[in-house]
Amino acid sequence: MSIFHFISDFFSQSAHWHGYDGIPQRLWEHIQYSMLAMAVATGVALPVGLVTGHTGRGGNALALLATAGRALPSFGLLVLLFVIIGLGLLPVMIPLVVLAIPPILVTTNEAVRSVDPAPVDAARGMGMRPLRILAQVELPVALPLILSGLRSAAIQIVSTATIAAYVSFGGLGRYIVDGLYQRDYEQVVGGATLVAGLALATLGAFWLAGRLAVSPGVRHR
Amino acid sequence: MIRFESVTKRYPDGTVAVDGLSLEIPDRSITVLVGPSGCGKTTSLRMVNRMIEPSGGRILLDGEDVQQQPVHTLRRSMGYVIQHAGLFPHRTVADNIATVPRLLGWDRRRARSRALELMERVGLDTALARRYPYQLSGGQQQRVGVARALAADPPVLLMDEPFSAVDPIVRKGLQEELLRIQQELGKTIVFVTHDIDEAIRLGDMIAVLRTGGRLAQYAPPDRLLSAPADAFVEDFLGADRGIRRLSFFTSGGLELSSAPVVGEDDAPPDLPTAPYLLVVDGDRRPLGWADPKRRAAGDRTLIPYGRSFPAERGSLREALDSAVLSPTGWAVAVDGDGRAVGVVSQEAVAAAIRAAHAGQGGAPEDAEPAGVR
Numbered sequence: 001m002s003i004f005h006f007i008s009d010f011f012s013q014s015a016h017w018h019g020y021d022g023i024p025q026r027l028w029e030h031i032q033y034s035m036l037a038m039a040v041a042t043g044v045a046l047p048v049g050l051v052t053g054h055t056g057r058g059g060n061a062l063a064l065l066a067t068a069g070r071a072l073p074s075f076g077l078l079v080l081l082f083v084i085i086g087l088g089l090l091p092v093m094i095p096l097v098v099l100a101i102p103p104i105l106v107t108t109n110e111a112v113r114s115v116d117p118a119p120v121d122a123a124r125g126m127g128m129r130p131l132r133i134l135a136q137v138e139l140p141v142a143l144p145l146i147l148s149g150l151r152s153a154a155i156q157i158v159s160t161a162t163i164a165a166y167v168s169f170g171g172l173g174r175y176i177v178d179g180l181y182q183r184d185y186e187q188v189v190g191g192a193t194l195v196a197g198l199a200l201a202t203l204g205a206f207w208l209a210g211r212l213a214v215s216p217g218v219r220h221r
Numbered sequence: 222m223i224r225f226e227s228v229t230k231r232y233p234d235g236t237v238a239v240d241g242l243s244l245e246i247p248d249r250s251i252t253v254l255v256g257p258s259g260c261g262k263t264t265s266l267r268m269v270n271r272m273i274e275p276s277g278g279r280i281l282l283d284g285e286d287v288q289q290q291p292v293h294t295l296r297r298s299m300g301y302v303i304q305h306a307g308l309f310p311h312r313t314v315a316d317n318i319a320t321v322p323r324l325l326g327w328d329r330r331r332a333r334s335r336a337l338e339l340m341e342r343v344g345l346d347t348a349l350a351r352r353y354p355y356q357l358s359g360g361q362q363q364r365v366g367v368a369r370a371l372a373a374d375p376p377v378l379l380m381d382e383p384f385s386a387v388d389p390i391v392r393k394g395l396q397e398e399l400l401r402i403q404q405e406l407g408k409t410i411v412f413v414t415h416d417i418d419e420a421i422r423l424g425d426m427i428a429v430l431r432t433g434g435r436l437a438q439y440a441p442p443d444r445l446l447s448a449p450a451d452a453f454v455e456d457f458l459g460a461d462r463g464i465r466r467l468s469f470f471t472s473g474g475l476e477l478s479s480a481p482v483v484g485e486d487d488a489p490p491d492l493p494t495a496p497y498l499l500v501v502d503g504d505r506r507p508l509g510w511a512d513p514k515r516r517a518a519g520d521r522t523l524i525p526y527g528r529s530f531p532a533e534r535g536s537l538r539e540a541l542d543s544a545v546l547s548p549t550g551w552a553v554a555v556d557g558d559g560r561a562v563g564v565v566s567q568e569a570v571a572a573a574i575r576a577a578h579a580g581q582g583g584a585p586e587d588a589e590p591a592g593v594r
Contacts, residue, residue, distance in 0.1 A: 118305045119307045119310065126296060126297065126369075127296030215311035215353070
């Protein structure tokens, strides 16, 4: 059987569209985990990246931290936390957040740091206060790059959130984990397809956000 | 009035950018700080709006120490123009110009109409209001920069090498525009440049700074050219300062002779004193020189006249240039519409130059700027 048969069979079975193990339910769970992890990671990394980028200090420490964060294997961390903390959403969220922080932090810092100094100097000379300069000059100019950092973080979260299923949570990982366990490859392929689809949808959402939020004056580059 | 009182800027590593600078910058005039790189001219300028804080001395604005004033209020009360304009790339031209009015709490509509008004003032088509900076040429961007600095009508304008990043032709246009705006608005302008020609062209007063941040000379351009304080200033001014100084003497006093000006089809008059005739067209625009004897013999060839000079608003430099450029040694004076008013010989220009020097009685202190650039 080809992979396309797996996919078409998986999606044509009406049983896969209903109930607690149905696609809508699993998709929604997956989106919820992803959004939560993304919100926490953004809430931590974005302000830190903006401030370090604005002041131009702490860039090295940041890079070090980011490299360390990237080196941590998400799955290993999940298992470790599961052993330490026990069952719960926390052991799932921590690896996802740890995974997402480095790209957001590093890109945001770099994005703000690389803003042309001339407009910033002009803003200062015109009597803008530092916070206003950050919000009204540096952030809008750095936004395309910042969004790209958020986007890669979001894609990584969406694809990695499958690990929630290993510690008996839901999400699209359920199909993959259960399918592998039951040697039901149709389910594995179906789940993987859904994850890929969700990742593509995330890309689309960020493209749209870019169109809406980035000024045409900086988008052209 | 802006007053520097022994202002010093010494960095923690011991570098001295500005060393005991004392200057009085008169109101409603352009004061240029000029000097080689590392002379502290930009540092001096940036201490006025406290982008840099002095480590010694003080700067008074209308008698008040700038360091006693809230920094943001101080900066909003001064226009600030920098080298690459520093426009906000994410904001339209109109929004860029409206920055300070918006900071001062003007409502959107008032700020916008002010922005459009300023676009006209600096010679920008208001159709550009909705454009973004990347859609403008370098010269247009710099005009927006100037408009943005003028937006809240500040009495003081600080300009840090504003025209040095554009090509020479555009720069000349921007300089003329600045002089025109200054004539209309009468701001107190502090202007930094490394280009001595720009300084002489724009400055009512010029402060020449030397490396290490010390003032070498502070004088009006005419005086700077006629009496440089020392070898450094003389060297910095470069060659032909005598010729350049002639820019400050008006050509209005030259005695123009209109007799040798003849129409294309007129019979050549009998003028034993004029070795050449200036042939003009029906609108009295100069066409070229003719030798009277050869013209009488039917030879219609004309000798190119080179370049004319404005009879009234011109300077002796332009008159001299016109005379030496012309193969006949005679300069052609025209009115505002380019019509020939008369001609004047190299010798007559030279006599006028001598008279101008004599008029100053050899004492340049009494020099009255001719108001001509």
